[in-house]
Amino acid sequence: MTSSDSPCAFNPHTFGTKLLRNVVDIVIVADLMGHATLHTTRSYTKSSEADRARAIEDALISDE
Structure with missing residues (x-):
């Protein structure tokens, strides 16, 4: 794999x-x-x- 094939090549902030x-x-x-x-x-x-609201909502739903 070359660096141009890496998904991080475009923008590591966006990728993560x-x-x-x-x-x-x-x-x-x-x-x-x-x-x-x-x-x-x-x-x-x-x-x-x-993102934070979804995480809290997901956690509360999974406890039901």
Whole structure:
């Protein structure tokens, strides 16, 4: 695989954020992005108010 084949080649911030918004575990996201720590992954991803609200709603629904 060349660097141009990598999904990170276009924009690692967008790549990581899209993965998280599609409910990919952050540990998997870190691995895919080649990060040694979650702290690095966190700096490449962003969550919105809607993301946080969905996470809370999903957690409450799963407890029913």
